[in-house]
Amino acid sequence: MAYIIEQEVVKYVCTCGLLKPISKLYFCRYCLEVRCGFCVCHEVDSHFCEKCLENMPSAEARLKKNRCGNCLICPSCLLHLSVRAATVGPKNPEDPKATPRKVVYLHCLMCRWSSRDVGIPDQIAATGGWPERENVYNVRLSEIIEWYKSVVLLEKQQKLEKDKKKQRKYMSFTDKTGLTAEMIRKRIGLTEPPNPLLKTKAKPLEGAIAKEDVEELPDNIFTQPIKLNEITTVQQRLLQPEWQPVTVDKLFPIHKHLSVKQSLRCRSCEHNVSKPEFNPNSVRFKIQLFAYYHIPEIRIVTVEPLRAGQPAELLLKFINPTQHQTVVTILDLSSMPELIQDDKCSADTSTDDELKPIEKEPLSLSLTQSASLLHTTLSRQPSFTIKPRQTKQQVGADIEIPAANFVLPPRDDAAEFDDSGENYNFNDDPRLVKWRKSNKAVIKLQITPSTDLNLGDQVVVGFVMQHIYTNTIATSVEKDKEPQKCQHKIRVFLSLGNLLGSSE
Amino acid sequence: MTSRNNIKIIAGAIVCHEAKLRGDVTIGAGTIMHPCAFVNAEAGPIIIGEKCLVEEQSKITHRVPFDRVEQKNVPVLIIGSNNVFEVGCNVEACRIGDNNIFESKCFVGNKVTVTNGCIIGAGCYITEEQVLPENTIIYGENCLQREALCGPGQQTLQMDTLSKMLPNYHRIRKPNLKS
Ligand SMILES: [Zn+2]
Ligand SMILES: [Zn+2]
Ligand SMILES: [Zn+2]
Ligand SMILES: [Zn+2]
Numbered sequence: 138m139a140y141i142i143e144q145e146v147v148k149y150v151c152t153c154g155l156l157k158p159i160s161k162l163y164f165c166r167y168c169l170e171v172r173c174g175f176c177v178c179h180e181v182d183s184h185f186c187e188k189c190l191e192n193m194p195s196a197e198a199r200l201k202k203n204r205c206g207n208c209l210i211c212p213s214c215l216l217h218l219s220v221r222a223a224t225v226g227p228k229n230p231e232d233p234k235a236t237p238r239k240v241v242y243l244h245c246l247m248c249r250w251s252s253r254d255v256g257i258p259d260q261i262a263a264t265g266g267w268p269e270r271e272n273v274y275n276v277r278l279s280e281i282i283e284w285y286k287s288v289v290l291l292e293k294q295q296k297l298e299k300d301k302k303k304q305r306k307y308m309s310f311t312d313k314t315g316l317t318a319e320m321i322r323k324r325i326g327l328t329e330p331p332n333p334l335l336k337t338k339a340k341p342l343e344g345a346i347a348k349e350d351v352e353e354l355p356d357n358i359f360t361q362p363i364k365l366n367e368i369t370t371v372q373q374r375l376l377q378p379e380w381q382p383v384t385v386d387k388l389f390p391i392h393k394h395l396s397v398k399q400s401l402r403c404r405s406c407e408h409n410v411s412k413p414e415f416n417p418n419s420v421r422f423k424i425q426l427f428a429y430y431h432i433p434e435i436r437i438v439t440v441e442p443l444r445a446g447q448p449a450e451l452l453l454k455f456i457n458p459t460q461h462q463t464v465v466t467i468l469d470l471s472s473m474p475e476l477i478q479d480d481k482c483s484a485d486t487s488t489d490d491e492l493k494p495i496e497k498e499p500l501s502l503s504l505t506q507s508a509s510l511l512h513t514t515l516s517r518q519p520s521f522t523i524k525p526r527q528t529k530q531q532v533g534a535d536i537e538i539p540a541a542n543f544v545l546p547p548r549d550d551a552a553e554f555d556d557s558g559e560n561y562n563f564n565d566d567p568r569l570v571k572w573r574k575s576n577k578a579v580i581k582l583q584i585t586p587s588t589d590l591n592l593g594d595q596v597v598v599g600f601v602m603q604h605i606y607t608n609t610i611a612t613s614v615e616k617d618k619e620p621q622k623c624q625h626k627i628r629v630f631l632s633l634g635n636l637l638g639s640s641e
Numbered sequence: 642m643t644s645r646n647n648i649k650i651i652a653g654a655i656v657c658h659e660a661k662l663r664g665d666v667t668i669g670a671g672t673i674m675h676p677c678a679f680v681n682a683e684a685g686p687i688i689i690g691e692k693c694l695v696e697e698q699s700k701i702t703h704r705v706p707f708d709r710v711e712q713k714n715v716p717v718l719i720i721g722s723n724n725v726f727e728v729g730c731n732v733e734a735c736r737i738g739d740n741n742i743f744e745s746k747c748f749v750g751n752k753v754t755v756t757n758g759c760i761i762g763a764g765c766y767i768t769e770e771q772v773l774p775e776n777t778i779i780y781g782e783n784c785l786q787r788e789a790l791c792g793p794g795q796q797t798l799q800m801d802t803l804s805k806m807l808p809n810y811h812r813i814r815k816p817n818l819k820s
Contacts, residue, residue: 366774
């Protein structure tokens, strides 16, 4: 798995034009296009706490400000705080019968910060009950939020009245206050219950008042030496924006932020390319259309020293990750012009109609379900295609495009343990294919670094890899149908290393 | 300097045979030294106090800074009591007090003076000439520093278990000094 941690030397061009290593790409089986994190739709599936692994509905998460109610993190170093038990002397030491009491306090294993440092009293029970601090600006903040909500509501009302007749094709759920239940009610034709916020007009807010004269700095600020151990770092201050403690004795435990499980959706066909399992304990996926499982992986084996104008031999290893045999052809970069969208493979779209309902949820959900559930299942952004951007990768070497193509057999997990001599009968061009073993093949290419390059420049070569992709979606729906095969093209750029001086 | 080893182990110390001791080393009572701990008194004597715990692969070196090599009288490296040297730490400090913890893979340079109750966090590097005040804690990849209210607690339980277990599975050096 070296390509995950090491430098990215082999990069594929995503449909959107960005360069990514194969480990960061997805492959939509419905559009037959690669997608990356930049050109898919990100959706939050569920909120959970990664320490106690507890699931939280999104409404509750919003109410709790996306924090876990039980887990606390260290205000000094951000690590999880653990509960530590200790015994202290009895309450009244005069009583000879009194036994020592068991108490708990919070303790950080990393920086050894403890709740005793700032004078938080020890607790009897290990399960929470730690004192919560009240934000002094709570009232003011909630006033502002109320006011803001009423303004948004009013604006929406006015807008709705304006374009009541126009039937919108898409609706946006990405709204600022989360008034999604109302949107859905409208969509399925229910009458709107009168909004309580509209009736009781929020009282107008007093704006913040700017002050002309500010307090003078105390004189000793210039003379007193700073004790770095007593003041907090900027990070520690910004961790608690409500209090922004200046000295370390005001650091208090912070509730842990929640994590989300997110699913990724192809923007053009609205199918998921990645969907995790709902359970926070699970790290598996329901849908994982990672390019790594569908597109041949390319690794650089060796390259001869790169000298300007001199041909060098480049050995590349191709690995077929699929269960189907494929044929790989190396093509020139010009065979895949940029910014052309309809340069797609011959994907048959006739099965699309049968497939789509699997993903789409019916809109007629009963209203007894909580608004949050509706929110997660329906928060689908209207699909829109992003115009692919120009790939700005400069190519610094010519590549001799081989005339022959080569076959990659399907992946066979058992073959790894099979030492018996394999004999292949693929009619390989011996000038192209140098080595093969099960689903892997090493091929030889001839490259010539350009004479325009300067010494020490990174030499990048690019080509188009065309491979046969076997689409198995149709077979899973209709058993007797043959899997569709199509030609898929993808541009690949390889960083080969730096240009050396001439050998003379 | 001293090519011959001069090892003094005070009765009550548990020093495994595989622990490497070089030069003039004195080990106090109750100290536990794991196999493959490495104490190198290359520049001058090292005196380790009582009830210290020196774990595997930890290195304690007495090395004089380059600019002081010329000085005639080489100081003795005195290590106090109840110090813990965790797996893989590399300590060259010129003086160590009591109750300190050197966590795994930390490095303490030879210009650093460690007082009492300090904790050098895992992987932390301190090389600059300085005196660590009492109860200093150094932690994290940026070697942030904070001051604790009190020093770390003693590892009595761990020490008791080790002093029972180690002699059952390892050859122990015979103490050569009465306490
Ligand atoms: Zn993309
Ligand atoms: Zn939690
Ligand atoms: Zn901490
Ligand atoms: Zn798609």
